[in-house]
Amino acid sequence: MLIFSVFKTLTDQIVTVELKNDLCITGTLKSVDQFLNIRLDKISVVDPEKHPHMMAVKNCFIRGSVVRYVQIPATAVDTQLLEDATRREHASTHKR
Amino acid sequence: MADLSAQVQEPFDLVRLSLSERVFVKLKGERSLTGVLHAYDGHMNMIMSDVEETILMVEPEESGSTVQTMKRAMEMLFVRGDSVILVSPGAR
Amino acid sequence: MSSEPPQDSSTGAVGTPADFLKGVIGKRVVVRLISGVDYQGLLSCLDGYMNIALEQTEEYVDGAVVNRYGDAFIRGNNVLYISAMESI
Numbered sequence: 001m002l003i004f005s006v007f008k009t010l011t012d013q014i015v016t017v018e019l020k021n022d023l024c025i026t027g028t029l030k031s032v033d034q035f036l037n038i039r040l041d042k043i044s045v046v047d048p049e050k051h052p053h054m055m056a057v058k059n060c061f062i063r064g065s066v067v068r069y070v071q072i073p074a075t076a077v078d079t080q081l082l083e084d085a086t087r088r089e090h091a092s093t094h095k096r
Numbered sequence: 097m098a099d100l101s102a103q104v105q106e107p108f109d110l111v112r113l114s115l116s117e118r119v120f121v122k123l124k125g126e127r128s129l130t131g132v133l134h135a136y137d138g139h140m141n142m143i144m145s146d147v148e149e150t151i152l153m154v155e156p157e158e159s160g161s162t163v164q165t166m167k168r169a170m171e172m173l174f175v176r177g178d179s180v181i182l183v184s185p186g187a188r
Numbered sequence: 189m190s191s192e193p194p195q196d197s198s199t200g201a202v203g204t205p206a207d208f209l210k211g212v213i214g215k216r217v218v219v220r221l222i223s224g225v226d227y228q229g230l231l232s233c234l235d236g237y238m239n240i241a242l243e244q245t246e247e248y249v250d251g252a253v254v255n256r257y258g259d260a261f262i263r264g265n266n267v268l269y270i271s272a273m274e275s276i
Contacts, residue, residue: 003141003174020125020179036141036176068123070174074145077172082135082143083115090112093138104232107239110261120257140263181221181266184245184257 002089006082007032007070016046016071017062023051025060036064111136114185119144121175122182126152131173140177147173209234211276217242218271219262225249227262228273238264 007029016026017038024047027040039061045054104110114133121129121142131144151166203211212231219227219240229245240262247255 003137067176068179071170072172072174074172079134079145086115086135104241106233106235107241107261110241110259180263183261185259
């Protein structure tokens with residue numbers, strides 16, 4: 001839930017999603033759901049020569065389970081806020 | 097961290113104690129990361145900054161196989177938990 | 189008559205899997221992953237998903253140490269088995 005919330009705050013930011021098949025797609029984050037499925041707009045493929053079949057694609061829906069990484073603009077996140085939120089979630093989901 | 101066993105009652109405690117610290121992460125597909133840990137959840141999804149990724153590429157050749165490493169830097173990264181094998185605090 | 193199953197605490201040969209997991213905490217163990225990689229270390233704790241915290245961890249690939257970690261969190265889905273290196 002915490003990571004889902006973080007991604008919601010990142011909507012309209014430009015991110016690069018790296019899939020488990022090594023395909024890297026950069027685009028504007030339009031929406032995300034609880035499974036961390038991702039919708040990207042205005043996409044471009046980082047290595048277009050390697051993936052010519054993606055040339056015509058302008059926007060896409062990425063199933064969360066095929067994602068390896070998402071590169072995020074560092075300026076878009078407050079790291080102190082993330083750490084506090086993580087400690088809070090840890091405290092609530094793990095009984096002491 | 098003198099008496100770790102006193103602070104660590106369950107495995108996730110170890111990860112919590114690494115928040116805002118540099119960690120080493122071993123991933124599937126001969127990949128590893130070092131970076132500063134800022135967030136994680138029960139799936140071991142993580143958000144890290146100042147990340148260096150190392151990819152081991154094993155290339156089979158006639159005279160045995162050669163291992164090449166490829167490095168990559170990323171400033172802020174979300175890592176999906178299902179790729180994670182191991183997390184170790186205090187990245188070397 | 190006792191309904192308790194017979195226990196042999198000296199060998200750990202008898203008992204439920206849960207008994208084993210309880211007894212093995214704090215002991216030296218080998219954790220084998222599905223990939224075949226072994227981790228040898230002191231088992232700090234584990235949870236229901238088989239997530240594991242190890243101390244003084246040595247990583248073995250093909251029988252040789254390739255890495256050492258002071259502490260290590262191992263994500264449970266990768267675990268094939270946990271083997272005790274001392275009696276429990």
